[in-house]
Amino acid sequence: MDNQNNQIENSSISNPPENNNQDHSHQRLFWVGVIVVLVILAIIGGVFYFYSPKKVAQNQVNQSQNIQKTDNQKSNQGIKNQSQADQTKTKVYSKKLGKLFKEIYPNKNEIFFSPDGQHCVYVIKSGKKYSMILDGKKQKEYDEINDGFVFSPNSQHFVYAAKSANKWFIVLDGKEQKKYDNVICEAISWPVFSPNSQHLAYVAISGEKQEVVLDGKEMKKYDSVWDLTFSPDSQHFAYVAKLNNKYFVVFDGKEQKKYDHLSMMGSILFFSPDSQHFAYVVRFKEKEFVVLDGQEQKKYDSVWDFTFSPDSQHFAYVVRFKEKEFVVLDGQEQKKYDEITKITFNPYNQLVYIAKLNDKLFIVSGSREKQEKYNRVRDLTFSSDGYRFAYLAGLNEKQFVVLDGKKQKEYDNKICDIESIIFSPNGLHLAYIVYSIHPHDNKYFVVIDGKEQKKYDYIKNLTFSLNSQHLAYIVISGGKQFVVLDGKELKNHQGKISNLHFTKNYLNYNVVQDNGEIWFVSKKVD
Incomplete structure (x- = not known):
C-alpha cells in the first residue's frame, strides 16, 4: 500500500494530469504574445525617436561642431597670427649682460655675442692700452x-689674441x-674650435x-699654414x-702628396657629413682636379661647387672643360651645358641643379631635366622632407617665387627684389x-604663405621656430630696431x-639699447 502510494505520488509529479498541461500551454502562449507586442512597440518607439526632426537637427548641430573643431585644429597647425599671439600668455626673460664702456674701440669688431646669446665681448681702449670686456667685466x-x-x-x-712686451699669444678662458712672435687672425687662418667645442x-x-x-x-713648422678644418x-x-x-694637405698630422699649387678659392678642404670622406682641390699646369680620399680625379679647366650628399654616399662638383660646364657625380660626367648654377642634394640624396643650354633654362634632377619658361632662375630651395621646392624666377621685367611649380605673385623687376627664401x-x-x-x-615686407605682411624700412634675419609654429624677424622702423614675432611687434x-x-620653446636675441645697456632677451613661445 505504501509502495503504491509512493508510486502514485511519484507518478503524479513526473506526469501531470492532461488537463493541467493544457492550462499551462495557454498561459505560455499568452505571455509570449505579451512579450512580442512589447518588443514591437519598443521598436516602433525607437524608430520614431531616432528619426524625429528634433533628433535629426541635433545630429546636424553635432556634425557642424565637429567640422568647426577640425577646421580650428587645422588652422592651429599654421603660423600664429597677431590675435592668437596676443591671446597667448608669454613669459619674457631678460638678462643684462652689462653696459657699454664709453671707451669702446669701434675698429675692433664692435660687439660680439656667443652663439647662445648669453655672453658678449668687445674691446675698449684706455690711453695706449686695450682691454677685453666680457659680460660687462x-x-x-x-x-x-x-x-x-x-x-x-x-x-x-x-x-682672443693679445700682445704684450712685443709678443703675441692666445688668451683662452x-x-x-x-x-x-705673432698669432695669425685672418679670414683663412682664424683660431677655430672643433664642432664639439673640445679642441x-x-x-x-x-x-x-x-x-x-x-x-x-x-705641430711641425712650415713656411705658411692656412685653412684649419675639423671634421x-x-x-x-x-x-x-x-x-x-x-703645397700639400696635412691630415691628422700626416703630410699628403705635394703639389706645385693648391686651389686658393677660400676654404678648399671638405669633409663628408659622416666625417668618413675628405676632399680638396689641386691646381696643376693650368688644370684643376679633385683629390677624394687620397685619390686624384680627372683634370679639368676649372673645378668648383663641391658638395657631399646628406648620407655621405655621393660626391659632386661642377667643372668647366672646352667652353662647357657639367657636373661630375661620383666620378661620372653628366650632361654638358653652357652654364650651371649652384648644385645641391635634396634630402633624398638626389642631385639637383639649374642649367642653361642655348638660352633655355632647365631644372635637372638626377637623370631628368625639366625645361622652364623663365628668363632666369636662382636660389633653388628644398623643404627638409624633400617633398617641396621653391626658387626665384624672372620673366621679362617681372620676378617672382615659384613654389612647387606654381608661380606666386609677380613684382616689378625694376623697383623690387626678392631674397631669403626659406621653408619652415x-x-x-x-x-x-x-x-x-x-x-x-x-620699403621691406615679408611674404608668408602668399600673404604680404606689414612694411618696414628694413627687415633681416627671417627665422622659423623649431616646431614651425612661429616666424620672427628683425625690423627697422623710424630709426628704431625691434623684433616682429607672428606679426606682433615686440618693443620692450x-x-x-x-x-x-629659436631654441626649443624660446625666441632669443641680443639688444644693445640706446642707453648702452646690453641685454639677452628670451621670450617663451608655444
Missing part, C-alpha cells in the same frame, strides 16, 4: 688685441697661452716659420701647408622678403638687435 690690459676673438660652438669657451687650433709665427698649435701642442665629428683635423715652394622645418610654410629699390618707396627692448634664433 673688464679683463686684463694689453698693448694690443687682435680682431680674432671667437666663442666655442657651445658658448662655454672664449679665445682668461688664461694666457704660450707667447710667439682649439690656431696658427702661431716664430721667426719666419708658421706652425699649428692644436690643444696647446705645437663634423671632431675626430679629424686637417690644414694646408707650404714648404719649399710645395616641417615644410608646410614658405616665407621670403620683398624689398623696393625705388628711391621714393624704399629696442636698440641694435642681433643673434636672433
Whole structure:
C-alpha cells in the first residue's frame, strides 16, 4: 500500500494530469504574445525617436561642431597670427649682460655675442692700452688685441689674441697661452674650435716659420699654414701647408702628396657629413682636379661647387672643360651645358641643379631635366622632407617665387627684389622678403604663405621656430630696431638687435639699447 502510494505520488509529479498541461500551454502562449507586442512597440518607439526632426537637427548641430573643431585644429597647425599671439600668455626673460664702456674701440669688431646669446665681448681702449670686456667685466690690459676673438660652438669657451712686451699669444678662458712672435687672425687662418667645442687650433709665427698649435701642442713648422678644418665629428683635423715652394694637405698630422699649387678659392678642404670622406682641390699646369680620399680625379679647366650628399654616399662638383660646364657625380660626367648654377642634394640624396643650354633654362634632377619658361632662375630651395621646392624666377621685367611649380605673385623687376627664401622645418610654410629699390618707396615686407605682411624700412634675419609654429624677424622702423614675432611687434627692448634664433620653446636675441645697456632677451613661445 505504501509502495503504491509512493508510486502514485511519484507518478503524479513526473506526469501531470492532461488537463493541467493544457492550462499551462495557454498561459505560455499568452505571455509570449505579451512579450512580442512589447518588443514591437519598443521598436516602433525607437524608430520614431531616432528619426524625429528634433533628433535629426541635433545630429546636424553635432556634425557642424565637429567640422568647426577640425577646421580650428587645422588652422592651429599654421603660423600664429597677431590675435592668437596676443591671446597667448608669454613669459619674457631678460638678462643684462652689462653696459657699454664709453671707451669702446669701434675698429675692433664692435660687439660680439656667443652663439647662445648669453655672453658678449668687445674691446675698449684706455690711453695706449686695450682691454677685453666680457659680460660687462673688464679683463686684463694689453698693448694690443687682435680682431680674432671667437666663442666655442657651445658658448662655454672664449679665445682672443693679445700682445704684450712685443709678443703675441692666445688668451683662452682668461688664461694666457704660450707667447710667439705673432698669432695669425685672418679670414683663412682664424683660431677655430672643433664642432664639439673640445679642441682649439690656431696658427702661431716664430721667426719666419708658421706652425699649428692644436690643444696647446705645437705641430711641425712650415713656411705658411692656412685653412684649419675639423671634421663634423671632431675626430679629424686637417690644414694646408707650404714648404719649399710645395703645397700639400696635412691630415691628422700626416703630410699628403705635394703639389706645385693648391686651389686658393677660400676654404678648399671638405669633409663628408659622416666625417668618413675628405676632399680638396689641386691646381696643376693650368688644370684643376679633385683629390677624394687620397685619390686624384680627372683634370679639368676649372673645378668648383663641391658638395657631399646628406648620407655621405655621393660626391659632386661642377667643372668647366672646352667652353662647357657639367657636373661630375661620383666620378661620372653628366650632361654638358653652357652654364650651371649652384648644385645641391635634396634630402633624398638626389642631385639637383639649374642649367642653361642655348638660352633655355632647365631644372635637372638626377637623370631628368625639366625645361622652364623663365628668363632666369636662382636660389633653388628644398623643404627638409624633400617633398617641396621653391626658387626665384624672372620673366621679362617681372620676378617672382615659384613654389612647387606654381608661380606666386609677380613684382616689378625694376623697383623690387626678392631674397631669403626659406621653408619652415616641417615644410608646410614658405616665407621670403620683398624689398623696393625705388628711391621714393624704399620699403621691406615679408611674404608668408602668399600673404604680404606689414612694411618696414628694413627687415633681416627671417627665422622659423623649431616646431614651425612661429616666424620672427628683425625690423627697422623710424630709426628704431625691434623684433616682429607672428606679426606682433615686440618693443620692450629696442636698440641694435642681433643673434636672433629659436631654441626649443624660446625666441632669443641680443639688444644693445640706446642707453648702452646690453641685454639677452628670451621670450617663451608655444
